[in-house]
Amino acid sequence: MAQLDTVSRILDTAETLFAEKGFAETSLRTITSKAKVNLAAVNYHFGSKKALIQAVFARYLDPFSESFNLEMDRLEAEYSGQEIPLEAVLQTLTQTVITMPSPTRNGLSVFMRLLGLAYTQAQGHMRRYLQEQYGTVFFRFTTMVREASSDLPDVERFWRLHFMLGSAVFTMSSLDALKDIAEKDFGEQTRVRDVVQRLIPFVSAGMSAPVTTIASTANAASEKM
Amino acid sequence: MAQLDTVSRILDTAETLFAEKGFAETSLRTITSKAKVNLAAVNYHFGSKKALIQAVFARYLDPFSESFNLEMDRLEAEYSGQEIPLEAVLQTLTQTVITMPSPTRNGLSVFMRLLGLAYTQAQGHMRRYLQEQYGTVFFRFTTMVREASSDLPDVERFWRLHFMLGSAVFTMSSLDALKDIAEKDFGEQTRVRDVVQRLIPFVSAGMSAPVTTIASTANAASEKM
DNA sequence: TTATGTTTCAAACATATGTTTGATAATGAG
DNA sequence: CTCATTATCAAACATATGTTTGAAACATAA
Numbered sequence A, B: 001m002a003q004l005d006t007v008s009r010i011l012d013t014a015e016t017l018f019a020e021k022g023f024a025e026t027s028l029r030t031i032t033s034k035a036k037v038n039l040a041a042v043n044y045h046f047g048s049k050k051a052l053i054q055a056v057f058a059r060y061l062d063p064f065s066e067s068f069n070l071e072m073d074r075l076e077a078e079y080s081g082q083e084i085p086l087e088a089v090l091q092t093l094t095q096t097v098i099t100m101p102s103p104t105r106n107g108l109s110v111f112m113r114l115l116g117l118a119y120t121q122a123q124g125h126m127r128r129y130l131q132e133q134y135g136t137v138f139f140r141f142t143t144m145v146r147e148a149s150s151d152l153p154d155v156e157r158f159w160r161l162h163f164m165l166g167s168a169v170f171t172m173s174s175l176d177a178l179k180d181i182a183e184k185d186f187g188e189q190t191r192v193r194d195v196v197q198r199l200i201p202f203v204s205a206g207m208s209a210p211v212t213t214i215a216s217t218a219n220a221a222s223e224k225m
Numbered sequence C: 001t002t003a004t005g006t007t008t009c010a011a012a013c014a015t016a017t018g019t020t021t022g023a024t025a026a027t028g029a030g
Numbered sequence D: 001c002t003c004a005t006t007a008t009c010a011a012a013c014a015t016a017t018g019t020t021t022g023a024a025a026c027a028t029a030a
Helices: A002-021 A028-034 A040-045 A049-078 A086-099 A108-120 A124-148 A154-173 A175-186 A192-207 B002-021 B028-034 B040-045 B049-078 B086-099 B108-120 B124-148 B154-173 B175-186 B192-207
Strands: none
Touching: A002 A028, A002 A040, A002 A049, A002 A108, A028 A040, A049 A086, A049 A108, A049 A124, A086 A124, A086 A192, A108 A124, A108 A154, A108 A175, A108 A192, A124 A154, A154 A175, A154 A192, A154 B154, A154 B175, A154 B192, A175 A192, A175 B154, A192 B154, A192 B192, B002 B028, B002 B040, B002 B049, B002 B108, B028 B040, B049 B086, B049 B108, B049 B124, B086 B124, B086 B192, B108 B124, B108 B154, B108 B175, B108 B192, B124 B154, B154 B175, B154 B192, B175 B192
């Protein structure tokens, strides 16, 4: 089936190139020539470049969010009613990430970098797309985090959740570069799962750090913000 | 002096637009029309678009790295020879960030977002530029962090340093959006310094989290990485 | 004032981009 | 086989981009 072949060749190459250079910096001509398909193929099969970008994400995120929902079901069933510890919530997330059979030919790290790009480089349409498509899964996750850290003030948890997110997204989005450095400096190969396993204690400790009240100083008019 | 006026009008608008849309997505025509200068002005005063991007960073980072170096001198003098606690190192960094008189008309958060973009969206030239120009300051900082956490295995500290970096860069790069959400949800205004003060306990706790040894499982050939 | 160097400006240039087109080839059901 | 649908292809299209140009305006010092 030449049609499916073309479609997934485009998806694979686009994924790699987007991750390497970013969305705007990757042209359809680069994608199609590397994928050895005709230039018009992208518009024929996907409609537009924007749609191609979304398709690249959907191919990964659709099965992921399904798996993640199932895993969360399992977790809630396991703790039926009792409070779920934060570490368990995080482990569930990362286990889902790690054990998910990658629908792409490229590895997890390529996709992680893509996710990072989507979050920072997100022009309006991507952010909206991710929100609309996968907002409910994300909401369910944050709800679990809230219940797993009910002692934390809401504002504090809000910010710490994003600190946590930042550690993950940032690290993962530079993962290939960091793995190279780590291997050169410490002579040991690092796998995605290793990094993730290092990440969990870090963010767990961060989430349960003592809350220091913010001094509501009134003399803060000096800089614009 | 019409010349300086043109130059800094370009820098100001470029900074804002880059932060909003990214580098590739912001055209010279958009910049020059918003800044009410002629299109050719950018190439006349800066030479090229790349050079403009670097100038935007230099205007902020040059005074910053100078201040930061001074503050590190001060810190080392204060603890003359004794081990400097990690929190003190971090406080020094954040104090420098916060108290620095902003050379730009735009606030700190705009620049933070820029930094985040530079790190993730970095095409080769930016990464190289930042490394060459400010690599030594960064190295001095990481050295201080190492000495302030000498009990940590090198590999572990390497990754945790990037987790830390990630929290900061990621949060700061989305700061404006996050502040809006926080204000809507919790009805309290947040300043950059508040976020930073919340960040420090988080990353400090993360850095001194217990080290769990990574199980060197050999059956990890299932996914490509 | 005159002459020199600097800055601004509108226009053109060269190129790269996403998209569309119409023809040609491949495919598959009746 | 036949024919209608689907997929591929080279070429063209329309537009947006960074950069260059040469003339005009401006400033400054002799």
